[in-house]
Amino acid sequence: MNYWLVKSEPFKYSWDDLVAEGEGTWDGVRNYAARNNLRAMEVGDEAFFYHSREGLEIVGIVTVSVADIPDPTDDTGKWSAVKVKPKRKFDHPVTLKAIKAEPKLADCELVRLSRLSVARISAEEWEVICAMAEG
DNA sequence: GCCAACGTTGGC
DNA sequence: GCCAACGTTGGC
Numbered sequence: 001m002n003y004w005l006v007k008s009e010p011f012k013y014s015w016d017d018l019v020a021e022g023e024g025t026w027d028g029v030r031n032y033a034a035r036n037n038l039r040a041m042e043v044g045d046e047a048f049f050y051h052s053r054e055g056l057e058i059v060g061i062v063t064v065s066v067a068d069i070p071d072p073t074d075d076t077g078k079w080s081a082v083k084v085k086p087k088r089k090f091d092h093p094v095t096l097k098a099i100k101a102e103p104k105l106a107d108c109e110l111v112r113l114s115r116l117s118v119a120r121i122s123a124e125e126w127e128v129i130c131a132m133a134e135g
Numbered sequence: 136g137c138c139a140a141c142g143t144t145g146g147c
Numbered sequence: 148g149c150c151a152a153c154g155t156t157g158g159c
Contacts, residue, residue: 007157030155031142053157096158115141115156 003121004037004047005110006062006084015049015059019086024062026118027071027081034118038080043067046087048121048129050110057093058129062086092135104128 006026008014018024029035041047045064051057066083073081099105105128109119121129 009157033142056158113141114158117156 002040002042002045003123003126004041004045005050005058005119005121006047007050007052007117007119009053010051010055011053014051015086015089018049018062018084019089023065023083023085025069025072025081025083027073027079029071029079029081029117031117033113034116035080037116037118037120038082039068040120041067041082046126047084049086052117055093056097057095058090058099058133059093060086060089090133092133094129094132098132099129102128102132 013024026038029038041064043064043066045067047062047064048058049060049062051059062084064082065085069081069083070077071079071081096110099108100111105111105125108121108125109116110121113119
């Protein structure tokens with residue numbers, strides 16, 4: 001069981017879009033570090049859903065429903081995707097500002113590697129962020 | 136809209 | 148195989 005954080009620009013694909021669909025395909029990754037994380041995902045893993053560019057906050061939690069499938073938007077066969085389902089929406093979204101202000105989260109991949117669209121989250125970091133979402 | 140950070144590409 | 152140039156991402 002691993003924890004992750006996936007980013008999406010809400011004007012392209014938002015939390016509400018995912019909820020409306022019921023299940024979403026996480027595709028379009030064209031970065032090797034992000035792809036390695038995607039391939040390490042297993043069914044049942046949980047991930048924070050983060051809105052980038054607009055919002056800049058974690059809005060909820062998704063679960064991986066299908067692991068490591070070929071990216072349907074890619075015809076070279078090099079890239080991977082996963083399918084996710086919404087699990088829970090946060091009552092209090094956790095903003096990037098709040099994450100940066102929390103010393104325990106100073107080393108997380110979201111802060112250190114801001115351009116990585118699929119980041120790994122440690123169990124400790126997961127707990128801290130979930131507690132912040134209870135607000 | 137700007138700019139910094141980082142990954143990728145391509146010339147040598 | 149190195150490194151400079153370029154493109155993309157994402158925070159501000």
